[in-house]
Amino acid sequence: xxxxxxxxxxxxxxxxxxxxxxxxxxxxxxxxxxxxxxxxxxxxxxxxxxxxxxxxxxxxxxxxxxxxxxxxxxxxxxxxxxxxxxxxxxxxxxxxxxxxxxxxxxxxxxxxxxxxxxxxxxxxxxxxxxxxxxxxxxxxxxxxxxxxxxxxxxxxxxxxxxxxxxxxxxxxxxxxxxxxxxxxxxxxxxxxxxxxxxxxxxxxxxxxxxxxxxxxxxxxxxxxxxxxxxxxxxxxxxxxxxxxxxxxxxxxxxxxxxxxxxxxxxxxxxxxxxxxxxxxxxxxxxxxxxxxxx
Ligand code: KIV
Numbered sequence: 001x002x003x004x005x006x007x008x009x010x011x012x013x014x015x016x017x018x019x020x021x022x023x024x025x026x027x028x029x030x031x032x033x034x035x036x037x038x039x040x041x042x043x044x045x046x047x048x049x050x051x052x053x054x055x056x057x058x059x060x061x062x063x064x065x066x067x068x069x070x071x072x073x074x075x076x077x078x079x080x081x082x083x084x085x086x087x088x089x090x091x092x093x094x095x096x097x098x099x100x101x102x103x104x105x106x107x108x109x110x111x112x113x114x115x116x117x118x119x120x121x122x123x124x125x126x127x128x129x130x131x132x133x134x135x136x137x138x139x140x141x142x143x144x145x146x147x148x149x150x151x152x153x154x155x156x157x158x159x160x161x162x163x164x165x166x167x168x169x170x171x172x173x174x175x176x177x178x179x180x181x182x183x184x185x186x187x188x189x190x191x192x193x194x195x196x197x198x199x200x201x202x203x204x205x206x207x208x209x210x211x212x213x214x215x216x217x218x219x220x221x222x223x224x225x226x227x228x229x230x231x232x233x234x235x236x237x238x239x240x241x242x243x244x245x246x247x248x249x250x251x252x253x254x255x256x257x258x259x260x261x262x263x264x265x266x267x268x269x270x271x272x273x274x275x276x277x278x279x280x281x282x283x284x285x286x287x288x289x290x291x292x293x294x
Contacts, residue, residue: 006045012088014120014142014186017048021208021219029210029222033059033076037225038083048210049084050122050222051077053092053152058226065151068094070108077116090144091118095152098123102135109141122189124150126176130183137184145180147173148214149192162213164193170200177201177209189222190214192237213239 008025010016020027029048032038033055041049051073056062060072070093077091091112098105112118120142123129133143148163164170173193180188187208190198195215202209202217211218223240226232230245260266275285 006047006086009086011086012047014088017088017187017208017220018206020047021206027208027220029220030225030228031055031058031223032080032083032225035079035083038080040083041225042084042087046087048220048222049080049087049089051080051089051091051116051118052122052224053094054224054226058224058231064154066095066154070094070097070111073097074111074116077112077118081117088120089118090120090122091116093121093123098129098132102132105132106136106139106141109136110139113141120144120186122146124152126173127179130179133180133183133185143183143185144187144189144210145177145185146189146191147176147180148190151191160192162192162194164197170194170197173197174201174204177205181205181207187220190218192239213237 008020012027017027027047029050030041030046031050031052031054032041033051038049053065053068053073055072055076056065056068059076060068062068073091073094077089081089093105093109093112097108109121112121121136122144123133124146126145126147129145133145136143149157149160151160154160164173170193173190174197177188177190185207187210188201188205189210189212190201192213195217198209198211198214199217202219208219210220210222212222212224227236227240228243230242231247231250233247236242257266275283
């Protein structure tokens with residue numbers, strides 16, 4: 001099995017990411033939503049694990065991220081926590097968990113930190129969330145920003161489209177990134193923006209940018225693990241390079257097992273347990289299929 005060697009073996013922390021950017025290291029981030037996958041991802045040397053609200057698409061079948069609840073993210077973060085040792089563990093603040101006032105948002109973020117044992121939270125939005133980001137950081141909660149395509153705004157945006165395609169919207173993205181940096185965010189996700197804009201933002205801020213569909217200039221790349229592994233239904237975005245087709249692999253394994261059961265070749269004798277001779281004698285069992293009626 002080929003394991004990716006992290007550039008640095010030590011535990012990744014929110015403050016350590018800035019130093020990684022200064023050293024020009026290219027870090028990697030993946031989503032995970034359960035213990036098994038989190039452990040595999042962590043042991044593979046991925047630097048940041050995000051319990052993303054993409055769980056609404058990947059694990060919960062909602063079709064988008066809007067219905068995801070805080071309780072769902074807390075529960076999955078707890079499971080992921082048990083599988084992670086080295087990576088920085090970040091939990092997403094779902095839609096509705098930071099929209100009804102700062103105190104409520106702090107309480108919700110604290111649940112992700114205290115109950116979920118996340119080390120940081122992520123939230124969508126630029127300038128309009130800067131005051132909240134500063135408040136969370138003041139309460140000792142590291143915050144990852146997220147601008148560009150923000151899937152929680154799907155109803156307002158009317159769909160998922162590349163953001164920052166005009167000079168004006170690109171300038172706004174740059175202002176968003178600077179506002180998040182000034183507010184104390186330790187990193188900023190740039191989702192589905194032109195690579196030139198991602199590069200401009202990456203060069204303009206000291207904190208690392210984390211790109212998804214934003215080109216190669218970002219300091220860190222992130223993908224939804226289901227996309228990377230080919231565990232998806234339907235069309236995937238152009239930035240998804242399929243490194244595996246687990247949907248096909250899983251379907252094949254399930255079909256072969258069902259076929260073996262139906263055809264009588266599974267389980268074989270070696271795949272079951274025999275009764276010790278003494279007990280068989282006492283029970284007067286004459287064959288391993290038949291127990292004599294009393
Ligand atoms: O929810 C998520 O998985 C995300 C990443 C795609 C950045 O926000």
